[in-house]
Amino acid sequence: MAVVFKKPNALTDKPTHYCPGCTHGIVHRLVAECIDELGIEGKAIGVAPVGCAVMAYDYFSCDMIQAPHGRAPAIATGVKRSLPDSFVFTYQGDGDLAAIGTAETIHAAARGENITIIFINNAIYGMTGGQMAPTTLPSQVTQTSPYGRNVNEVGYPIKMCEMLSTLDGATYLERVSVDCVKNVNATKRAIKKAFQTQIDGKGFSLVEVISTCPTNWGLSPNAALDWLRDNMIPYYPLGVYKDSTSDKEEK
Amino acid sequence: MKGNEALAEAAIQAGCTRFFGYPITPQTELAAYMAKRLPKIGGVFLQAESEVSAINMLQGAGAAGVRAMTSSSSPGISLKAEGISYMAGADVPGLIINVQRGGPGLGGIQPSQADYWQATKAPGHGDFHILVFAPNSVQEMVDLVSHAFDLSDNYRVPAMILADGLLGQMMEPVEIKSSDEKVELPKKQWATCGHNNEREHNIVNSLFLQANELERVVRERFERYKVIEENETMxxxxxxxxxxxxxxxxxxxxxxxxxxxxxxxxxxxxxxxxxxxxxxxxxxxxxxxxxxxxxxxxxxxxxxxxxxxxxxxxxxxxxxxxxxxxxxxxxxxxxxxxxxxxxxxxxxx
Amino acid sequence: MQEFNSILAGFGGQGILFMGKAIAYAGLIDGKEVSWLPSYGPEMRGGTANCSVCISEEDICSPLVTNPNVLIAMNLPSFDKFIDTVVPGGTVIIDSTLVSKKVDRTDVNVSYIPATEIAESKGLKGLANIILIGKLLEQTNFCSYETIEKTINEVVPARKKNLIPKNMEAINIGMNYKN
Structure with missing residues (x-):
């Protein structure tokens, strides 16, 4: 019988701990498919964050490092600067990347560090049980914004792709979503392009994936996808925010 | 040679090829020396955006299996505490230099030994030790750098040279063993350097959610500490x-x-x-x-x-x-x- | 001298630290134990600068000199700060262009030399510190003249090698100056 669908080699056999309906699984698979298709598992080193994806080190079958909260881009920098021929990616959530690790993210981009960041933006802290994130939408209810995010008190969400796009060091920035088949396919194309950017030695690439957190949003998986389409995508428009891959010389 | 520069050159002679740091008095000459020397020998000097990033870059380099170091002075070491704890928890070797100055807080910039407790008792959160060396001359700083690197690699324990502003700033004659041959580093089977499709994946990690598992890992580390106490006390x-x-x-x-x-x-x-x-x-x-x-x-x-x-x-x-x-x-x-x-x-x- | 424990002090920019390095280097050439310890502070230029230099036949215990047997003072604040710390019988050398006071102690050997003024007038601008080394040599014989020649050759940076004769001229002026 012909095999028409199988697990990518770059994923281990370990069952993930993610909640039902969580989109981490989809993004893990897309990352793994891209690693397989580009044939880079042997030289890949992944950096796992603190947050829901903390145990990603068990799920990807390449070498993996678990970073302190927010520091994945610094760890990745240390690896890449030590092994310039390796392939280095981080996988981080919104609290990790856009709150406690803002400095690490911005400076890795500003340096044009030749690494790839997969950034999962689901507008909430998942692992700790649903607190307000730097990307939580105005008026969105979370455990620590029980009356809705009051922008007069706690300010506005951070739009990472827009912000990073002002940096000359960043080479490829794209925001995508995994809410439907069409967007899942677009996400895979974006990840592959970002990975290729690194393989070509062209510098910093980041793919922001607008994702759901049904558990902490208090919605069913389907309703969560609807909420994402109705609320998140209007605030975080999808698209390529920066692509200077054709301008940049190989490093 | 000035103490800070001697530390840097000694590290290079010991096979250190990666340096990550952030400017702070009174250790700045060390970083400046590395910035000049490392690119010439195919190494990497990188000025990080913060002490926090610098220690994590060190962890990345250490995990990748290369010899690397960072240096700072007291307030900067406090910021590195998180990373030191993670390195200890993931058994990642690396060398941290603390050219101590007065504290607490911003304190002063004159020589001090006020980080004794920090270095020996609580360089970060959790159950762990790091190797701490306290040289008393520029020559001894030089000698201890390569020794610290070796022990750090052998035992997979981060090491610290606890110097002070006086030693860092003073100049004394030193002899540095220089060799044109590349330093042979021990093979690091555990390193995350890409499995090249030849082995199972390596994981450098300090997270153990099962209490029994974490206890086992910590106890194993303390067995190593016992061996260190028996053999490496100076x-x-x-x-x-x-x-x-x-x-x-x-x-x-x-x-x-x-x-x-x-x-x-x-x-x-x-x-x-x-x-x-x-x-x-x-x-x-x-x-x-x-x-x-x-x-x-x-x-x-x-x-x-x-x-x-x-x-x-x-x-x-x-x-x-x-x-x-x-x-x-x-x-x-x-x-x-x-x-x-x-x-x-x-x-x- | 058996034990040479000095404090050299003045303003930043006068070449105090360089003067210290040169003296320490001379000790090194003679195969002795040496140490050089600068004061360091937030002012990069124009602030006070001083350093301790020790030369000894034996291991140097404390590189921080608190009671020197040699003091070179190149400004008034340094003079005031350190003059009373000099051990009895010690040597004090004062740049009298910049320090107008006289020493009121009688138990130390004092030399007054207008090093800055001499340097200006002889076209040796910036070499007052070297003139003072010459005076120090004459007063203490802390090393031989040959050693000083070698030292000057070593410590003058490569891109300024053309200035070696001027440095030696400064040494000679310092040695031959009489109060």
């Missing part, structure tokens, strides 16, 4: 054989104390000096030995008495342990220490 004893009184001092302060011990001997006071070279592991046995014949001890430090408890514990409080120290960046003088020694010996001359 200390210098000076005129202790017939000593009635013992001065205990480390680092630059030990030089001042030694001058005072010489002066006291000239006055006929039977006094000796014990100088811990490793602060962790602490030379407990050596202190216990000298306590057999000594009447009392005097700790001399550039802080408010942080090592006193360790000395008391080492000798099971069997003898009185007095303390003399200056802090805030003030360096004790031999005359001040001599005065204390005379007092300790009951004024007998």
């Amino acid at each position: 200390c210098e004893k000076y005129m202790t054989d017939d000593a009635d009184y013992i001065v205990v001092a480390f680092g630059a302060t030990a030089r001042v104390a030694k001058a005072a011990v010489k002066d006291a001997r000239a006055k006929g006071i039977k006094i000796g000096l014990v100088r811990p070279i490793t602060l962790w592991p602490f030379p407990k046995e050596e202190l216990k030995e000298v306590a057999v014949n000594a009447k009392s001890f005097l700790c001399v430090e550039m802080n408010m008495g942080q090592m006193v408890e360790d000395v008391k514990l080492a000798i099971d409080c069997s003898r009185p342990v007095e303390f003399f120290g200056r802090t805030g960046g003030v360096i004790p003088t031999p005359a001040e220490v001599l005065e204390q020694i005379v007092k300790l010996s009951g004024g007998e001359q």
